[in-house]
Amino acid sequence: MFDKVDRVLICKLKFYGDVLLTTPVIASIQARYPHAKIDLLLYKDTKSILAANESINEFYLIEKKKGLLDTVKNYLSVRQQLKKNHYDLIVNLTEQWPIGALIASLRRPSIAFERDKKQWNKLFSRVTPLTGTHIVEQNLSILKGVGFSETDLKxxxxxxxxxxxxxxxxxQLPALPSQKYVVIQPTARQEFKCWDDDKFAHVIDYLHQRGLHVYLTCGPALSEQQQVQRIAEQCQSSPDLTLAGKTTFLQLAALIDHAVLYIGVDSAPMHMAAALGTPQVCLFGATNYQQWRPWSDNAVLIWAGDYHPMPPRDELDRSKKYLTWIPEQAVIDAIDRVLHDSGNNKGNNKGNEKA
Structure with missing residues (x-):
């Protein structure tokens, strides 16, 4: 059924990090079908994180409309564009019913993860069980439903x-190429994923004592900029806030790529550091770290549950900052270990930069 594949559509409508985590699926399909054109269906605002990926032929974008009429118009417009492409394979990695209905209306070969809802399963040509522990493994498992073997998976x-x-x-920073620097992004979309401001400040002071420059970054939201400002104010030697809230995703990627170390919490930049191969220390609390940890051999993960009993998942309080259980010394020790292992010799260009 899938021997000849010239055009593929991959659907993933979620957040930036989730979209980035689909890149192994893109690479696997490209390796199996090197002449195929691979399109992506995404939320409009998440396109930017993959905008320089040369494996992607075309982006089709769903806007997060507030009104029902605008939403319907957007879906119908996208459907009309997709219909013209006569896809040989549609890979659905998203769970939204409207997207499932959209895919079904295209009447092209498709696959999605099997669910316990028969109406969902009927929307696709094939469904396959979700397997694997990490989200990358889980995403890739969908390809086994269309004949990919374990060795086919990138x-x-x-x-x-x-x-x-x-x-x-x-x-903006003429001294950047000559600096040994660390990027710290302490912010996340949900506050329960964040660590204590004063502990981050102490870690920054320690990095300065080691002779490293520190760039504190965040998203453009006012709450995130206020958070990094609070952290900076508690430091004995202030970190560099020049870029905080002022970079695009790909500019942030360039900054992380040239860093000797990245430090952060469970957020998109953590996955960016993993994809770029930058050494990192990441902090986890209530989220499932086995599923969402950095997909990298060059990362040290610190889980709050190792310092205080973590409640069962169905009893977790998303308003509570479980990361506060993590002592700052644990992070400092992890920094020493990662910097020692990497030897501060990370190259300035690992092939992530494109013309």
Whole structure:
């Protein structure tokens, strides 16, 4: 059924990190069908994280509309565009019913993860069980339903940025190319994923004592900018806030790519560091770290549950900052270990930069 594949659509409508975590699926399909054009169906605002990925032929974008009429118009417009492409395979990695209905209306070969709802399963040509522990393994397991073997699967993530993204950073920070620096992004979409401000401040002071420059980054939201400002104010030697809230995703990727170390919590930049191969220390609390940890051999994960009993998943309080159980010394020890292992010799260009 899938011997000849010239056009593929991959659907993933979620957050930035979730979209980045689909890159092994893209790579696996490209390796199996090297001449196939691979399109993506995404939320409009998440396109930016894969904008420099040359494996992607075309992006089709769903906008998060507030009104029902605008939403319907957007879906119908996208459907009309997709219908013209006569896909040989549609890989659905999303769970939204409207997307399932959209895919069914295209009447092309499709696959999705099996669910306990018969009406969902009927929307697709095939359904397959979700297997694996980590989200990368789970995403890749969908391809086994269309004949991919374990050896066919490309398990490395990838993230590319443009040369102009790095040049922009240097235009703002002329000393950047000669610096040994650490990137810290302490913020996340949900506050329960964050660590204590004062502990981050102590870690920053320690990094300064080691002679490393520290760039504190965050998203553009006012709450995130206020958080990094609070952290900076508690430091004996202030970190560099020049880029905080002022970079695109690919400019942030360029910054992380050239860093000797990344430190953060469970958020998209953590997955970016993993995809870029940058050494990192990441902090986890209530989220399932086995499923969402950095997909990297170059990362040290610190879980709050190792310092205090973590409640069962069905009793977790999403308003509570479980990361507060993590002592700052544990993070400092992890920093020493990662910097020692990496030898501070990480190259300045690992092939992630594109023209």
């Amino acid at each position: 398990k490395e993530m990838s993230l590319h940025y443009r040369r102009d993204d790095y040049h922009y950073l240097v235009s």
